[in-house]
Amino acid sequence: MSDTPRAMRQSLSLRLGSAGFLALWxxxxxxPIFWIGVMSFKSPVDAFDANPLNVIFGPVTRDGGDGLSIIxxxxxxxxxxxxxxxxxxxxxxxxxxxxxxxxxxxxxxxxALAYAISFVVGLFVILxxxxxxLNAILGPLGNPLIGLTTIHYWSVWVDNAFYExxxxxxxxxxxxxxxxxxxxxxxxxGLARSGSNLAFWxxxxxxxxxxxxxxxxxAGYLPVFVNSAEILRPILGENAPTLYGQPLAVIAVLxxxxxxxxxxxxxxxxxxxxxxxxxxxxxxxxxHFQAFRWVIMPVMWPGVITxxxxxxxxxxxxxxxxxxxxDQSNQTMVPAIAGYFNRETTTTDQVEAVAAAVSxxxxxxxxxxxxxxxxxxxxxxGAVKG
Amino acid sequence: MKFKTFAAFVGPSVFLMLLFIAAPLVTxxxxxxxxxxxxxxxxxxxxxxxxxxxxxCTTTTVTRPVLDEFGEVVTTTEWVGWTxxxxxxxxxxxxxxxxxxxxxxLMQVDFYAALRFTLMFTxxxxxxxxxxxxxxxxxxxxAARSIRGPxxxxxxxxxxxxxxxxxxxxxxxxIGDGILTSALEVWLDRDIAMFAQAWTIExxxxxxxxxxxxxxAFVIFYAGLQTVNQDTLESAIIDGASRWERLxxxxxxxxMPLIIFIALIHLMxxxxxxxxxxGFTSQAHVISLQWLTYDFLQPDDAGNRAFGRxxxxxxxxxxxxxxxxIPLLRRTWRDHKGGSH
Numbered sequence: 128m129s130d131t132p133r134a135m136r137q138s139l140s141l142r143l144g145s146a147g148f149l150a151l152w153x154x155x156x157x158x159p160i161f162w163i164g165v166m167s168f169k170s171p172v173d174a175f176d177a178n179p180l181n182v183i184f185g186p187v188t189r190d191g192g193d194g195l196s197i198i199x200x201x202x203x204x205x206x207x208x209x210x211x212x213x214x215x216x217x218x219x220x221x222x223x224x225x226x227x228x229x230x231x232x233x234x235x236x237x238x239a240l241a242y243a244i245s246f247v248v249g250l251f252v253i254l255x256x257x258x259x260x261l262n263a264i265l266g267p268l269g270n271p272l273i274g275l276t277t278i279h280y281w282s283v284w285v286d287n288a289f290y291e292x293x294x295x296x297x298x299x300x301x302x303x304x305x306x307x308x309x310x311x312x313x314x315x316x317g318l319a320r321s322g323s324n325l326a327f328w329x330x331x332x333x334x335x336x337x338x339x340x341x342x343x344x345x346a347g348y349l350p351v352f353v354n355s356a357e358i359l360r361p362i363l364g365e366n367a368p369t370l371y372g373q374p375l376a377v378i379a380v381l382x383x384x385x386x387x388x389x390x391x392x393x394x395x396x397x398x399x400x401x402x403x404x405x406x407x408x409x410x411x412x413x414x415h416f417q418a419f420r421w422v423i424m425p426v427m428w429p430g431v432i433t434x435x436x437x438x439x440x441x442x443x444x445x446x447x448x449x450x451x452x453x454d455q456s457n458q459t460m461v462p463a464i465a466g467y468f469n470r471e472t473t474t475t476d477q478v479e480a481v482a483a484a485v486s487x488x489x490x491x492x493x494x495x496x497x498x499x500x501x502x503x504x505x506x507x508x509g510a511v512k513g
Numbered sequence: 514m515k516f517k518t519f520a521a522f523v524g525p526s527v528f529l530m531l532l533f534i535a536a537p538l539v540t541x542x543x544x545x546x547x548x549x550x551x552x553x554x555x556x557x558x559x560x561x562x563x564x565x566x567x568x569x570c571t572t573t574t575v576t577r578p579v580l581d582e583f584g585e586v587v588t589t590t591e592w593v594g595w596t597x598x599x600x601x602x603x604x605x606x607x608x609x610x611x612x613x614x615x616x617x618x619l620m621q622v623d624f625y626a627a628l629r630f631t632l633m634f635t636x637x638x639x640x641x642x643x644x645x646x647x648x649x650x651x652x653x654x655x656a657a658r659s660i661r662g663p664x665x666x667x668x669x670x671x672x673x674x675x676x677x678x679x680x681x682x683x684x685x686x687x688i689g690d691g692i693l694t695s696a697l698e699v700w701l702d703r704d705i706a707m708f709a710q711a712w713t714i715e716x717x718x719x720x721x722x723x724x725x726x727x728x729x730a731f732v733i734f735y736a737g738l739q740t741v742n743q744d745t746l747e748s749a750i751i752d753g754a755s756r757w758e759r760l761x762x763x764x765x766x767x768x769m770p771l772i773i774f775i776a777l778i779h780l781m782x783x784x785x786x787x788x789x790x791x792g793f794t795s796q797a798h799v800i801s802l803q804w805l806t807y808d809f810l811q812p813d814d815a816g817n818r819a820f821g822r823x824x825x826x827x828x829x830x831x832x833x834x835x836x837x838x839i840p841l842l843r844r845t846w847r848d849h850k851g852g853s854h
Contacts, residue, residue, distance in 0.1 A: 141756070142655070149652040152645075153667045155724065159682040160670055162692075166685065175688075177695035310525045317522025326519070329527065331842070336534045338834050340785040342806035343827040347537025349810055350544060350820045383533030386526055415518045444675040446788060447803075451810055461675055465791065481685060484678045495669050499662075502669060506729060507736040 167482040168275045171474035185274025195273045279482035296459040302378035303442035315393025333387035341447050372454040385441050396430030433505035544824035548593040552579040597825035627805045635783040641723045646730025654738045672728035680792020683721050711798040718789045730775050737771045802830045
């Protein structure tokens with residue numbers, strides 16, 4: 128600090144105030160999410176207890192026979208430590224070794240899936256088996272200390288078949304991200320490289336579309352989708368589909384709603400790539416499309432990944448469109464959770480809703496962990512460049 | 514780039530936007546003036562109960578929907594002019610309430626209650642989000658380099674979390690005798706029910722929205738702070754500007770374009786406030802414009818959806834967006850004319 132000029136140095140009270148404010152903000156930001164994580168592992172009585180200590184230690188849950196002993200906690204932490212170490216060190220090496228050249232991304236998908244499955248199996252199947260034995264042998268050390276139960280997760284995912292909603296969410300998000308990026312990169316490139324008035328107007332109209340409330344659009348789709356079989360019959364004949372309740376229709380809708388944002392963001396990324404690169408490729412005899420595919424796209428991956436993340440978030444977090452355009456049988460996760468808290472018959476339902484909410488949040492948590500840099504760059508890309 | 518190539522690149526995207534954004538707008542516009550109803554017929558029904566000597570028979574007229582040969586309800590669609598709008602706006606009740614200067618009575622009409630909440634929510638959260646975001650950005654900028662990464666990670670969590678889930682997570686802290694409600698009860702020494710009246714729910718919603726959007730403002734301001742001209746700051750110090758004056762006259766003017774950007778995005782997004790209503794299940798006390806349309810679109814007990822009224826309320830929601838966008842569009846147009854592109 129000695130090289131900062133004296134006038135720039137800060138008084139102790141200012142530094143303390145700033146650090147205190149930051150600490151308070153971090154507490155506020157993390158607390159609600161951390162707390163639902165804690166609640167989801169407790170019996171209903173503990174989860175909604177007025178005393179926070181009871182929620183954390185869960186005496187009722189512990190008396191019910193579900194709990195963690197000191198050994199459980201220590202071994203669990205060791206397991207987590209090695210899991211993180213493996214994920215950071217060993218996994219990238221294996222992926223790099225075993226994936227065929229140029230298809231590292233496919234290797235990553237397979238590797239990450241295999242890793243995730245073995246992690247879950249290890250944590251919920253193998254580790255409990257070992258620990259049950261250990262706890263029985265060790266006596267007082269093996270007595271449960273903190274109440275903890277995974278029963279709510281079991282009833283949400285297995286008894287209430289939440290995995291069906293998960294699969295629906297997966298279909299919708301994967302569809303939205305792929306289609307949205309394919310269509311969006313093409314348009315973003317075209318808009319970034321054309322200085323015409325038409326390009327300007329397309330961008331402005333896209334901005335207006337971006338501001339429209341989604342309910343306005345859904346009010347437009349719903350009557351058409353519900354009656355689409357009758358409307359389309361003259362064109363498609365007898366096998367005209369009813370679009371209402373079709374994941375494909377929802378994918379198309381979410382892609383379009385997301386298009387204005389996608390093309391603005393991708394355009395600003397494309398503008399960062401120097402025009403000379405296309406020109407060099409064109410001189411070498413590429414068509415515009417070849418230049419785009421073989422010269423520009425390889426250097427565009429950071430922008431594409433960032434935009435893909437935001438498309439993913441839109442599709443994954445959506446409540447309004449999916450709840451209105453999909454029916455009960457193929458509902459995605461976020462609207463499905465409304466079923467839990469609308470029932471509100473017992474506190475068990477409530478805790479199951481909490482467990483479902485945590486299940487929805489967990490992938491997002493991982494996403495921020497892995498892609499923090501891309502998310503930050505995506506947020507600033509739109510703003511700083513205008 | 515030739516027009517043909519340009520069209521090939523932009524075509525799919527424009528087609529999707531026309532089909533799924535522009536066309537629905539037309540449907541909504543047309544639908545707002547139409548009413549689709551099941552065709553009903555009046556049928557005289559004679560019901561007889563056995564009695565002594567003669568049976569007692571009563572004849573009643575019942576209305577029932579006409580069914581076609583597949584057993585489906587026959588519906589008609591007719592042009593009804595401004596009827597849908599009148600049913601949403603209810604000018605008679607509103608006029609009476611205004612003449613009587615009765616605010617509570619005006620709020621009985623759903624549309625005005627939704628409009629009041631949406632506008633209040635938009636205008637109150639805006640300064641709070643800008644202020645909190647700037648404060649966090651300044652504090653992080655002031656912190657040691659090593660802790661910035663973790664702080665940004667934690668700060669991103671509220672922004673990235675599914676809005677409905679975020680609202681729920683705050684609701685679960687307060688519901689019934691949740692830990693925060695009990696803490697408040699001990700502190701204020703009285704019984705508190707956070708979900709029994711509108712204003713406490715609104716407070717929680719305001720808190721939720723600021724919690725959810727402040728990280729976005731923070732990240733953008735933080736990026737902006739990295740580009741503040743150090744020379745200008747130093748000259749300000751030499752001229753004897755205090756810390757506050759430096760913030761007021763050097764840093765904030767530098768961040769002005771970003772402030773405008775965040776304000777615009779925030780106005781657009783907050784005007785669509787919806788997830789809070791779902792997350793806090795507050796429809797009995799507080800509703801928003803977008804929720805109003807959503808509610809019309811939900812099937813009622815008989816399975817009918819009020820498409821006409823939904824379209825009318827959607828059109829009315831759009832009027833607000835137009836007001837919001839006019840200044841923005843004029844500005845962009847001026848920039849474009851000025852040739853800054």
